[in-house]
Amino acid sequence: EEELVESGGGLVKPGGSLRLSCTASGFTFSRNSMNWVRQVPGKGPEWVSSISSSGAYKKYAESVKGRFTISRDNARKSLYLQMNSLTAEDTAVYYCARDLEGRADYMDVWGKGTTVTVSS
Amino acid sequence: EIVLTQSPATLSLSPGERATLSCRASQSVSSYLGWYQQKPGQAPRLLIYDASNRATGIPARFSGSGSGTDFTLTISSLEPEDFAVYYCQQRSDWLTFGGGTKVEIK
Numbered sequence: 311e312e313e314l315v316e317s318g319g320g321l322v323k324p325g326g327s328l329r330l331s332c333t334a335s336g337f338t339f340s341r342n343s344m345n346w347v348r349q350v351p352g353k354g355p356e357w358v359s360s361i362s363s364s365g366a367y368k369k370y371a372e373s374v375k376g377r378f379t380i381s382r383d384n385a386r387k388s389l390y391l392q393m394n395s396l397t398a399e400d401t402a403v404y405y406c407a408r409d410l411e412g413r414a415d416y417m418d419v420w421g422k423g424t425t426v427t428v429s430s
Numbered sequence: 431e432i433v434l435t436q437s438p439a440t441l442s443l444s445p446g447e448r449a450t451l452s453c454r455a456s457q458s459v460s461s462y463l464g465w466y467q468q469k470p471g472q473a474p475r476l477l478i479y480d481a482s483n484r485a486t487g488i489p490a491r492f493s494g495s496g497s498g499t500d501f502t503l504t505i506s507s508l509e510p511e512d513f514a515v516y517y518c519q520q521r522s523d524w525l526t527f528g529g530g531t532k533v534e535i536k
Contacts, residue, residue, distance in 0.1 A: 347474075353529070354517050354527040354528055354529045354530050355466075355474060355517060355519075355527045356527065357524070357525035357526070357527070360525075369524075371524070405473050405474075407473075410476065410479060410485070413479050413480065414521070415462075415521035415525050416464045416476060416479040416480075416485075416519070416521065417474075417476060418476045418485055418486070420473035420474060420475070421473065422472075422473060423473060
């Protein structure tokens with residue numbers, strides 16, 4: 311079964327940092343571009359960042375550019391999101407999601423999410 | 431940024447009825463539009479990509495149509511498991527999602 315499992319969420323103070331991880335299983339991780347998507351409960355999802363299958367190409371939403379860094383380790387089948395200078399507006403459930411093969415920027419496998427709360 | 435506006439916000443229907451959900455883009459996204467279903471406590475699930483292509487394993491009662499700025503998701507006959515929130519998403523210019531339509535039991 312194709313699965314993504316996120317970890318690393320938690321409570322952090324404004325201005326703080328957090329590193330999210332996502333571990334893949336059941337598919338060839340190195341073949342797919344990957345994404346981080348976040349969602350405030352009761353609101354629509356918000357795309358955060360994407361990384362190509364090799365890790366060479368990365369893109370970010372304007373709201374996180376310069377503060378968040380996406381990376382991956384294909385040998386470990388893992389995706390990461392380093393989040394710095396966090397604010398209350400970053401509070402959300404963060405999902406790791408796989409790009410649909412052959413149709414970039416649609417997401418066909420999602421993790422269950424990890425919750426990030428930024429509060430003093 | 432392309433803004434996606436979904437309507438109605440809530441759709442109250444009975445099992446067996448037809449559901450028609452709308453998504454309007456602030457500028458043309460060609461056919462680069464997808465639809466997702468989300469149930470409480472779960473992640474979104476891809477239903478439709480490129481406006482009208484069903485994702486793997488999605489039942490035939492789900493269909494998508496449209497191009498440019500106006501798109502529709504149709505559920506031909508609602509099953510009990512279809513009551514959920516539905517989001518549209520465009521990939522024409524970066525990625526953005528709509529605000530959602532909740533399909534609830536009447």
